[in-house]
Amino acid sequence: MPLSAPQTLMIIGACALCTFSERLLPFVIFGERPVPPLIRYLGSILPMAVIATLVVYCLRHIDFGTVSGYAPELLATAVTAALHLAKRNTLLSVVGGTACYMVLVQLVF
Numbered sequence: 001m002p003l004s005a006p007q008t009l010m011i012i013g014a015c016a017l018c019t020f021s022e023r024l025l026p027f028v029i030f031g032e033r034p035v036p037p038l039i040r041y042l043g044s045i046l047p048m049a050v051i052a053t054l055v056v057y058c059l060r061h062i063d064f065g066t067v068s069g070y071a072p073e074l075l076a077t078a079v080t081a082a083l084h085l086a087k088r089n090t091l092l093s094v095v096g097g098t099a100c101y102m103v104l105v106q107l108v109f
Helices: 005-030 037-059 067-087 090-106
Strands: none
Touching: 037 067, 067 090
16 A cells, blocks of 8 residues: 555654654763763774674575575675775765675676
8 A cells, every 4th residue: 555645744753853862862862971981982882793684684594595586685695794894984885885786786797
C-alpha cells in the first residue's frame, strides 16, 4: 500500500526530529562540563563496532557454490578496504565500494 503525501511528510519529519535530537542531546546533557571517560571510550570504539557489524551483516549470505555468488561481494569489500586504507575517507570508501559492487553485479557477473 503506497503512502500518501502527508504520511510521507510525517515520516520525514519524524526522522529529521530524531536526527536533530540525537545531535543536540550531548550538548544538553553535558553543557560546559567535560565528557566522562566512559562516553569518550564509547565514542571511540562504537563506530568500528558498527562497521564490523555491517560487514558481517552484508557478507553473511555469501554463496560459495558459484563464482558469481561470492566474487562481487569479496571484490567490492576489497575495493572498499583498499580505498579506505589509501584515502582515509569514509564517504569515498562507501561510494567506491558500492559502485564497484553494482558494476560487477550488473555488467560482469
